[in-house]
Amino acid sequence: MEAKDLMEKAARFHGHICPGLAIGVLAVKYLLEHDFNYSPNEEVVAVVENDNCSVDAIQVLLGTTFGKGNLIHQDYGKSNYFFYNRETQKALKLSLNSNIFEKKKLSKHERVKYLLDSKPEKIFTIYEIEFNPPSLAEIEDSIPCDICGEPTMNSRLMFYKNSSMCIPCYKAQRK
Numbered sequence: 001m002e003a004k005d006l007m008e009k010a011a012r013f014h015g016h017i018c019p020g021l022a023i024g025v026l027a028v029k030y031l032l033e034h035d036f037n038y039s040p041n042e043e044v045v046a047v048v049e050n051d052n053c054s055v056d057a058i059q060v061l062l063g064t065t066f067g068k069g070n071l072i073h074q075d076y077g078k079s080n081y082f083f084y085n086r087e088t089q090k091a092l093k094l095s096l097n098s099n100i101f102e103k104k105k106l107s108k109h110e111r112v113k114y115l116l117d118s119k120p121e122k123i124f125t126i127y128e129i130e131f132n133p134p135s136l137a138e139i140e141d142s143i144p145c146d147i148c149g150e151p152t153m154n155s156r157l158m159f160y161k162n163s164s165m166c167i168p169c170y171k172a173q174r175k
């Protein structure tokens, strides 16, 4: 698929066209050409080290989504993207190069065009990495919080002053 077409689809989901989204599009373009496909379930897992516009392109085009649990955000503020394909056991790391615009003064629109015309290999440093994906998302029972009564995932309940409570209630108790 052409970067332009991928961008159109991504922009429909993301809401606008921007250079960040184009970066995500380029990452997906590379993946689709290298043994990765759209993931209807959890075949593919993405681990991203930022939560900017680029991640929306990855969610909609690759099917690695927050809700399915096959998108994992590590809040490092870095432009690294890790992808694991459970079917082929292939794993890739795409790391955004610094100075991708080579100090050229470009408008936002020109940046998008420049990116979409670029080869992903020029924008990212790409590594084949060891296949060690995060484990599959677990379905957990929810238990009502002793304070607010709202169902809360068992593993997120805090035990404090002889009650099990959700994190917001725990924080309120500690004030």
Ligand SMILES: [Zn+2]
Binding pocket: 014, 016, 017, 018, 020, 021, 053
């Ligand atoms: Zn954006």
Ligand SMILES: [Zn+2]
Binding pocket: 145, 146, 147, 148, 149, 150, 165, 166, 167, 168, 169, 170
């Ligand atoms: Zn509560």
